[in-house]
Amino acid sequence: xxxxxxxxxxxxxxxxxxxxxxxxxxxxxxxxxxxxxxxxxxxxxxxxxxxxxxxxxxxxxxxxxxxxxxxxxxxxxxxxxxxxxxxxxxxxxxxxxxxxxxxxxxxxxxxxxxxxxxxxxxxxxxxxxx
Numbered sequence: 001x002x003x004x005x006x007x008x009x010x011x012x013x014x015x016x017x018x019x020x021x022x023x024x025x026x027x028x029x030x031x032x033x034x035x036x037x038x039x040x041x042x043x044x045x046x047x048x049x050x051x052x053x054x055x056x057x058x059x060x061x062x063x064x065x066x067x068x069x070x071x072x073x074x075x076x077x078x079x080x081x082x083x084x085x086x087x088x089x090x091x092x093x094x095x096x097x098x099x100x101x102x103x104x105x106x107x108x109x110x111x112x113x114x115x116x117x118x119x120x121x122x123x124x125x126x127x128x129x130x
């Protein structure tokens with residue numbers, strides 16, 4: 001049974017701020033942006049809302065240097081990311097070869113219904129030229 005979270009003004013504020021952010025952001029930086037814009041939303045509420053958005057598939061999350069980072073994503077689409085290690089620029093990509101590989105490796109070992117997350121880190125064109 002799926003439990004639906006009710007939309008609150010806080011969750012919508014976090015969703016809007018995340019959508020306006022470039023690349024992956026931490027809860028702390030998103031909270032700072034919200035506070036700078038005059039919001040009274042608390043940091044714990046930002047963490048909770050980001051977790052809910054990620055759980056619902058409305059945000060991507062990853063761990064970098066021990067910190068959870070979040071990014072608004074295209075809902076209901078399986079995709080992967082190219083992420084710049086320097087500036088955080090992120091590109092959503094399709095990777096059909098990865099999909100086939102995951103299914104093949106899973107089947108080879110007797111697994112069914114494989115799920116996976118693939119994030120590729122590198123330097124974007126702008127950061128490579130500096």
